[in-house]
Amino acid sequence: MRRELSVTVAWAALLLVLAFAAPSFFSLSNLRDVTVANAPVLLVAAGMTLVIIAGEIDISVGSQFALLSVAAGVAAKSGVPMALMVPVTAVAGLALGALNGGLVANLRIPSIVATLAAMIALRDALRWATGGAWIEGLPSRFQWFGLPQGGGEILLVAVCALIYGALAWALRNLSAGRFLYAVGSDREAARLAGIPVTRVLFAAFALMGALTAVAAAMNAIRFREIQSNTGIGLELKAIAAVVVGGASITGGRGTFTGTLLGLGLLATIGPALTYLGISPYWEKAIQGAIILCSIAFDALPARLTSRTKEAKLARA
Amino acid sequence: MLLRVHNISKSYGGVQALKRVHFELEAGEIHALVGENGAGKSTLIRVISGAVQPDAGFLEVDGKRVVIEDPLASKALGIAVIYQQPSLFPSLTVAENIGLALESVSLWRRISWKERGRVARDLLERVGARFGPEHLCGELSMPEQQLVEIAKSIGANARILILDEPTASLTNREVDKLFDVLRAMRERGTGIIYVSHRLDELQQIAGRVTVLRDGASLETAPMSSVSREDLVRMMVGREVSSVFPKRNGPLGDVVLDARGVSSPECGIRDVSLTVRAGEIVGLAGLVGAGRTEFAEILFGIRRAGKGTIQIGNREVAPGSPEDAVRLGIAYVPEDRRRNGLILEMPVAANATLGMLSRQPGLRALDFTWERDLASRYALQLGIKTASVDAPAKTLSGGNQQKVCLSRWMATQPSLLILDEPTQGVDVGAKAEIHSLMVEFASKGIAILMISSELPEILGMSDRIAVMREGSIAGVLSRSEATQQTVLSLALGLGEEARA
Numbered sequence: 001m002r003r004e005l006s007v008t009v010a011w012a013a014l015l016l017v018l019a020f021a022a023p024s025f026f027s028l029s030n031l032r033d034v035t036v037a038n039a040p041v042l043l044v045a046a047g048m049t050l051v052i053i054a055g056e057i058d059i060s061v062g063s064q065f066a067l068l069s070v071a072a073g074v075a076a077k078s079g080v081p082m083a084l085m086v087p088v089t090a091v092a093g094l095a096l097g098a099l100n101g102g103l104v105a106n107l108r109i110p111s112i113v114a115t116l117a118a119m120i121a122l123r124d125a126l127r128w129a130t131g132g133a134w135i136e137g138l139p140s141r142f143q144w145f146g147l148p149q150g151g152g153e154i155l156l157v158a159v160c161a162l163i164y165g166a167l168a169w170a171l172r173n174l175s176a177g178r179f180l181y182a183v184g185s186d187r188e189a190a191r192l193a194g195i196p197v198t199r200v201l202f203a204a205f206a207l208m209g210a211l212t213a214v215a216a217a218m219n220a221i222r223f224r225e226i227q228s229n230t231g232i233g234l235e236l237k238a239i240a241a242v243v244v245g246g247a248s249i250t251g252g253r254g255t256f257t258g259t260l261l262g263l264g265l266l267a268t269i270g271p272a273l274t275y276l277g278i279s280p281y282w283e284k285a286i287q288g289a290i291i292l293c294s295i296a297f298d299a300l301p302a303r304l305t306s307r308t309k310e311a312k313l314a315r316a
Numbered sequence: 317m318l319l320r321v322h323n324i325s326k327s328y329g330g331v332q333a334l335k336r337v338h339f340e341l342e343a344g345e346i347h348a349l350v351g352e353n354g355a356g357k358s359t360l361i362r363v364i365s366g367a368v369q370p371d372a373g374f375l376e377v378d379g380k381r382v383v384i385e386d387p388l389a390s391k392a393l394g395i396a397v398i399y400q401q402p403s404l405f406p407s408l409t410v411a412e413n414i415g416l417a418l419e420s421v422s423l424w425r426r427i428s429w430k431e432r433g434r435v436a437r438d439l440l441e442r443v444g445a446r447f448g449p450e451h452l453c454g455e456l457s458m459p460e461q462q463l464v465e466i467a468k469s470i471g472a473n474a475r476i477l478i479l480d481e482p483t484a485s486l487t488n489r490e491v492d493k494l495f496d497v498l499r500a501m502r503e504r505g506t507g508i509i510y511v512s513h514r515l516d517e518l519q520q521i522a523g524r525v526t527v528l529r530d531g532a533s534l535e536t537a538p539m540s541s542v543s544r545e546d547l548v549r550m551m552v553g554r555e556v557s558s559v560f561p562k563r564n565g566p567l568g569d570v571v572l573d574a575r576g577v578s579s580p581e582c583g584i585r586d587v588s589l590t591v592r593a594g595e596i597v598g599l600a601g602l603v604g605a606g607r608t609e610f611a612e613i614l615f616g617i618r619r620a621g622k623g624t625i626q627i628g629n630r631e632v633a634p635g636s637p638e639d640a641v642r643l644g645i646a647y648v649p650e651d652r653r654r655n656g657l658i659l660e661m662p663v664a665a666n667a668t669l670g671m672l673s674r675q676p677g678l679r680a681l682d683f684t685w686e687r688d689l690a691s692r693y694a695l696q697l698g699i700k701t702a703s704v705d706a707p708a709k710t711l712s713g714g715n716q717q718k719v720c721l722s723r724w725m726a727t728q729p730s731l732l733i734l735d736e737p738t739q740g741v742d743v744g745a746k747a748e749i750h751s752l753m754v755e756f757a758s759k760g761i762a763i764l765m766i767s768s769e770l771p772e773i774l775g776m777s778d779r780i781a782v783m784r785e786g787s788i789a790g791v792l793s794r795s796e797a798t799q800q801t802v803l804s805l806a807l808g809l810g811e812e813a814r815a
Contacts, residue, residue, distance in 0.1 A: 124799055174601075174680060175676065175677050175678075175681055177681075178672060178681065181660075186660075191636075193614075193637070193670055194638045194669075195669070
């Protein structure tokens with residue numbers, strides 16, 4: 001809760017600076033651009049929130065994203081109706097995520113290793129398959145689902161927001177969400193409480209894949225052709241949003257509100273620099289600084305209160 | 317006077333942990349320190365070891381006033397503390413662990429492996445260890461790790477040795493071995509402060525005893541002049557019947573019927589055991605006799621190679637805790653801090669976790685129901701917590717144990733397995749947990765209780781199964797069971813005992 005507050009304050013401060021220094025940032029067209037470009041990222045960050053709460057990580061989502069973008073294009077070109085394109089891509093994503101889930105949950109390979117392998121293998125397989133070529137000649141109904149741009153944008157943002165909201169509700173209100181936190185906090189204790197740990201982990205990764213797929217499809221429809229090398233660094237963007245949003249990288253802690261705020265803050269920085277006339281090369285440095293600050297924010301109060309904790313321990 | 321604690325006070329925030337505590341330790345003395353959880357024993361140890369600074373009062377070592385700024389300073393004064401959980405590096409060898417404790421800590425220093433091994437071997441011999449310095453500490457048993465800790469303190473020439481609940485996870489034979497080592501140290505003039513909940517042991521080992529209650533030192537007396545009952549009365553400040561709750565409920569049908577259960581990988585051989593509804597069966601034996609392993613087979617954590625397990629006339633083969641929970645088996649593990657509760661989660665969420673895990677995951681939570689249920693159990697089991705929304709980690713050990721119990725009570729199990737249910741729990745909470753067990757049994761739950769504490773085994777059980785080296789050495793009825801018969805079965809002295 002504290003973290004959500006501090007991220008909100010930081011974000012508000014940034015927006016306040018922009019309001020004075022570069023009021024044109026708040027032009028409708030800019031806000032629309034920023035929102036539309038980041039809505040798909042939000043879905044990836046949603047999946048990442050689940051995976052990180054479970055105490056794992058998935059660094060293959062950038063490669064998955066590229067592969068699934070291409071898959072969405074290929075599906076559309078091969079005559080899959082647009083209404084079915086998103087579900088078809090989602091199933092492909094579910095399969096990719098299930099692959100990671102199988103490696104991590106069933107074969108117990110550390111997720112950083114398993115998804116590193118997936119990250120490299122998927123990216124290179126895609127390069128080999130496409131020869132680096134973009135997917136062109138998409139059906140005319142592909143871009144913006146054949147709607148005018150404004151309508152397409154609204155649909156895109158609405159779909160992403162709806163999915164995000166549903167997941168946020170589910171994480172809080174379904175017992176599966178409770179299991180996820182339990183597994184991330186203390187895997188052994190969760191297992192002894194009778195929680196199906198393997199299935200929970202598997203589901204988190206599978207869902208991550210499906211969400212990446214929807215994100216890839218939603219992102220792809222913004223353009224007339226599909227780059228086959230898209231999504232580079234997306235995994236870091238998503239992880240950064242989740243961590244800035246207050247999730248613990250060791251699992252058991254994190255919220256969708258936090259992730260939303262974290263992504264909001266990080267996504268504002270790039271365009272803000274442009275509007276403030278600062279070199280865009282600073283973007284990564286500032287994002288890095290924010291990540292560091294948010295971690296320090298966790299560590300410092302913990303150090304300051306360690307004395308009172310000691311007291312509690314001593315009494316116990 | 318080796319060590320004198322003079323009028324020490326310490327408060328944390330608003331809580332007075334120590335109030336003008338006096339304590340004296342002579343060279344060549346084993347001095348017991350007892351008190352309920354929260355009485356201030358740990359804080360006193362922390363003050364002596366330099367982990368915290370007192371607000372008032374002072375310490376004297378050898379009659380000279382000293383300020384112990386940090387643990388390093390206490391080490392220099394010859395003070396060593398051995399905590400309940402040995403603090404060894406599991407992936408380093410015994411020699412490396414001892415070396416780290418004794419050798420210089422400068423970064424750029426050449427290690428003499430030969431010397432290190434020699435020192436370690438020498439120390440291990442002095443504590444009577446039967447393992448070499450080349451073993452990885454993570455592979456040693458708990459008592460063996462404790463010996464390594466003691467070896468470290470001897471190597472550091474400790475003159476003041478503080479042991480905090482050293483026997484909590486030891487069996488009687490291991491305790492005897494530990495006591496031999498301590499007595500030898502005493503003969504060499506070491507002053508030993510011995511903290512324990514096991515009052516019977518103190519009578520064997522300690523010369524004097526000091527009782528702490530609510531942060532104050534109540535009394536110091538020669539051990540021989542106080543009885544166990546006196547100590548309990550002083551610790552608690554009220555009369556606690558050391559008598560176990562009586563009950564004479566009728567026994568129901570057989571709930572658990574294990575036949576010939578074997579598992580070569582964890583050394584379980586041909587274990588057959590039945591538990592009836594409403595019955596408490598005690599599972600006694602030395603640590604390492606396979607009691608926990610057998611319980612883990614029943615709960616699906618480990619797999620049985622051979623044999624059959626029937627739960628209520630139905631043959632089952634729990635492959636995971638998840639299966640076991642669905643079959644109506646509940647298991648409260650030994651190490652509840654590590655394996656029992658999700659400490660970050662609220663009490664209420666912990667209490668309902670067992671029920672939730674029996675149902676499909678895509679089910680909406682009912683927070684009102686959850687809080688009501690948790691509050692009801694908190695009231696019923698006497699769980700002391702600020703609120704059921706408080707994280708489980710804020711509760712004391714005994715209350716955590718009760719939360720764990722409530723989680724499984726809520727699942728209405730037919731078989732409840734308790735592994736060391738009162739280990740590390742203070743006297744008052746212990747009695748409460750015992751009466752809860754009786755209450756559960758009277759509701760027709762079959763209870764299998766693993767305990768290393770003989771009075772508990774004898775007092776609580778309708779029948780006692782004694783395990784030795786992975787097998788059932790014998791099953792005793794309540795009338796047959798005495799400390800003697802249980803022990804001799806556990807040690808494999810059955811024939812001699814009867815002769």
